[in-house]
Amino acid sequence: MATRALIAAELQELLEPDPLPGVGVTWVPAGSATPAGSYAALVPLLSRVVGRAELAGLPRLRIVANCAVGIDNIDLDACAARGVFVTNTPDVLTDATADLTLALLLAVARRFKEGQALLEQGAWGGWDPRQLLGLELKGATLGIVGAGRIGQAVGRRAHAFGMRLCYTSRKPKPTFELETGALRLPLNEVLERSDVVTLHVPSFPTTHHLIGTPQLAGMRRGALLINTARGDVVDEAAVVSALQSGHLGGVGLDVFAREPHVPDVLVRHPRAVVLPHLGSATVRTRRAMAALAVRNVRAYLDGEPLVSPVVMPARG
Numbered sequence: 001m002a003t004r005a006l007i008a009a010e011l012q013e014l015l016e017p018d019p020l021p022g023v024g025v026t027w028v029p030a031g032s033a034t035p036a037g038s039y040a041a042l043v044p045l046l047s048r049v050v051g052r053a054e055l056a057g058l059p060r061l062r063i064v065a066n067c068a069v070g071i072d073n074i075d076l077d078a079c080a081a082r083g084v085f086v087t088n089t090p091d092v093l094t095d096a097t098a099d100l101t102l103a104l105l106l107a108v109a110r111r112f113k114e115g116q117a118l119l120e121q122g123a124w125g126g127w128d129p130r131q132l133l134g135l136e137l138k139g140a141t142l143g144i145v146g147a148g149r150i151g152q153a154v155g156r157r158a159h160a161f162g163m164r165l166c167y168t169s170r171k172p173k174p175t176f177e178l179e180t181g182a183l184r185l186p187l188n189e190v191l192e193r194s195d196v197v198t199l200h201v202p203s204f205p206t207t208h209h210l211i212g213t214p215q216l217a218g219m220r221r222g223a224l225l226i227n228t229a230r231g232d233v234v235d236e237a238a239v240v241s242a243l244q245s246g247h248l249g250g251v252g253l254d255v256f257a258r259e260p261h262v263p264d265v266l267v268r269h270p271r272a273v274v275l276p277h278l279g280s281a282t283v284r285t286r287r288a289m290a291a292l293a294v295r296n297v298r299a300y301l302d303g304e305p306l307v308s309p310v311v312m313p314a315r316g
Helices: 009-014 052-056 076-082 094-109 112-120 149-160 174-180 187-193 213-217 236-245 264-268 283-301
Strands: 004-008 024-028 041-043 063-065 085-087 141-145 164-168 196-199 223-227 248-253 272-274 309-311
Touching: 004 009, 009 024, 009 283, 041 283, 052 076, 063 283, 076 085, 076 309, 085 283, 094 112, 094 149, 094 196, 094 223, 094 248, 094 272, 094 283, 112 272, 141 149, 141 187, 149 164, 149 174, 164 187, 187 213, 213 236, 236 248, 236 264, 264 272
Parallel strands: 004 024, 004 041, 041 063, 063 085, 141 164, 141 196, 196 223, 223 248, 248 272
Antiparallel strands: 085 309
């Protein structure tokens, strides 16, 4: 039987015309159900759930090459039990996501949304020294929650703006500390010290609502919160409450707990800058993500080491 693969249709324009020579490819749109059949490989987007039900319909499936860094859409235990390999796409989106994080930080700190609203409403009365005063980055403290690849990339960019850095991480990052002067601290101290807190942790049970009412209360009054990681890392209701009370000075969010649903109060709030999950949205990065996912499939089919494995059962 010829080898067959399922690939997200949205990736078709980002890949070579024949991404897997010798393999029969079926392009699957994001809104459709996962087809059942004798497919050996699946290249899904983050929006496609790959759980026990989907695996049951794919008895010959051997690899799920997720086109994302996050893997919270995949039942890893079910894949491991079935002997299905899982890969993701780290590294290639680090710079794009770090750039967007800094863009959100600047937009919130300098109150871009409120300024644009003044112009749109015809309410700008001219220059005023008291108007829309924001946070100057030089000398301010950035707290990085999760100093992995993206967190460190954000820190290096912020350091270039003259920000002081502190961070949380399971392990110390000595090179990062040497380059930027960052201090490794417990989460509560990072929250207490920071003028801006930026989140860069994966979606796991241990990080669900990592930032909730108690943590927000522990932040400085008027501090800013940026999230380009995963939506469920924050308690959105608690964020809304802290924003409305004025305890949070502003938020910049690119991810949400129930995407594509975004709470209307966040969309409309003048101190909230919200984006539709654009972290990796550059042409170069999206092409690199798609290519890496396909490289993992090709490596598996050719019996070569996987490029970026997450689940590694024994090969059958």
